[in-house]
Amino acid sequence: MAALIVEVVYRGIFQKNLAARIARGIVLSARKSGRWGIAFGRYGDSPQRNGIPAKDFAIVADTKEELEQNMARYEPKHTDVTIVLDDTLGKGVESWAWYGLQPINKLTVAGGTVLMTSLRSFDDLLKDIHKKDEPYTLALIRAKASFSGLWVYREDHTEVRMLGALARVAPQFLTLDGVCEAIREMEWGSDLKVASARKAFDRLETRPVRITEGNPEVPYSFEMPKWWEMREGVTIPAIPVGKPKEAGKGYVPERNPYFKKYTTRTMRPVIDFDTCVKCNLCWISCPDSCFDVMPDGTFDANMEACCGCGVCEAVCPVEHCITMVNESAFDDNASQWEAWRRDKGAYKTWLVDTIGNKKVTVRSHGFRFRGQYEEELKQDLDAGGVEITAGIPGENAAHKTL
Ligand code: SF4
Ligand code: SF4
Structure with a gap:
């Protein structure tokens, strides 16, 4: 395999910045790992709305030619890694881009990985995640879903944890050293974030998922009108x-x-x-x-x-x-x-x-962001092995790794 295709499935608005940073971080880490990369969003997912599932994509390739070949498609039909930024998306995805429910692992290739942030057990998550007729790996970063708003970004290190975990999942495309170098050089980088990425690499939990496992529900779908059934002219009927x-x-x-x-x-x-x-x-x-x-x-x-x-x-x-x-x-x-x-x-x-x-x-999303931030952040960073001694990281905090 000469290319790694990654989708980042996120909650519109609440995780827009987070997803963009992860996709961008994948490309920069790829360059530091001696590979080529590109990241892009899905046209059908804009304009976004609060909570509506949306996707970004990143492609990493061995050569420029391989990258160009993958870019020739409108969007990937199969992905090697599906990054999921909210474990409730395990129930499936209904976005602006299609009608009906798509299982979260729909695009994940046989032997691919669904990489998720979650505090739930593997078995509990598999009650939600639909069965797939090919085996794959479920990989978990132990963290709550990270939510913020359109104009704010939550500095809880989720983006670098994802990059560190991805280096573990696909070492032939992203090396841990490449990821760390990229983090250090990015405008949001710091030694603290490098430490978080390394911890995510070490602590990633994985479990193979067999074809017999998962939610047996058949996702709902709709019979869409055929072109020959459409009326002449353009009319949009009002809701009765x-x-x-x-x-x-x-x-x-x-x-x-x-x-x-x-x-x-x-x-x-x-x-x-x-x-x-x-x-x-x-x-x-x-x-x-x-x-x-x-x-x-x-x-x-x-x-x-x-x-x-x-x-x-x-x-x-x-x-x-x-x-x-x-x-x-x-x-x-x-x-x-x-x-x-x-x-x-x-x-x-x-x-x-x-x-x-x-x-x-x-759990909290963008609207409930204020007030809980400092309190929850301390807890999250403690879980990630970081101690805050004052203030908010990225601003005026004095903090140290344990
Ligand atoms: S959370 Fe409440 S206000 Fe928002 S869409 Fe649901 S019912 Fe309506
Ligand atoms: S009391 Fe609350 S739930 Fe009842 S009608 Fe008013 S806003 Fe709605």
Whole structure:
């Protein structure tokens, strides 16, 4: 093999800068390793939206000719390494670039590697990751998903950890010394980051995945219209008016039937219907019109439409009435309101247990970035073998490696 093809699957906006830095770091590390490289984003993934899965690609080749040959394609159809920057993407990917759900390992070649940041066990992750009819390796960097915003970057060393891990996965293309040299020379480089890359190289955990392992679900797809079925002229039909939930009560809006947002979320809102005061604020504020109005006047967040932005939690005036919970806590997209109506006691127990174990402070995305940053960063860097003694790294911190 004379070329290494890498895709970087990330959450739109929240991880845009992170993915770009990793892709760029791969190219620079390739040059320091005596190889050729190029990185690019996918046209179909722009403009991005919060949380919607998106991809960057990087190609490393032995020769310029090999690189040019790979660049001749619009985008790679197969990848040797699939880098996944949020483990909830293990449930699959629905992006702007296609219709339906694609397994996270869809492009990964036989014998290739899915490289992920996660604190979960291999077996737990394989409950989400779809079965593949070819064996591959699942490789984990032990870290939480790194989220920030469009204009900010979170200096938690995820980018260099990924580069160090990649040197372990594909040493014939990226040497660890090449990666370290690139990190040191990049504008965001430092000896501390070089140490993080080396630790990721040493600590990478891998597990072979057999064809019998993984989530057996068949990913949903849509029958797309054929060109001969299309109407003459260009018309975009409006979304039709919705209908009452039941017996003339409540309201369920019509939604885009071809874009389900099951995998666009890294967190989802969980609602305590017992404490809801029916103020309408979540319904008015939701940018995706996710809320169905229930016959009793409460609001149920429809999981087909919710992208997990957290706006509803922010506007809800009742404390703990809406809580954003890690998507990894859920196995389905069923209606919370229906579960509450069936058995209010059981729902309450589920609610307390779910929020208690998976509360928002365990995971954070761009909107919840402020305030948690310093606290969480210390914990993350401790796990990576770094001690902060003051301030924020990259700014005014005094810190040292252990
Ligand atoms: S998190 Fe809340 S506001 Fe955001 S899309 Fe989902 S239901 Fe709407
Ligand atoms: S914002 Fe909170 S209290 Fe108001 S309707 Fe929505 S869930 Fe109920």
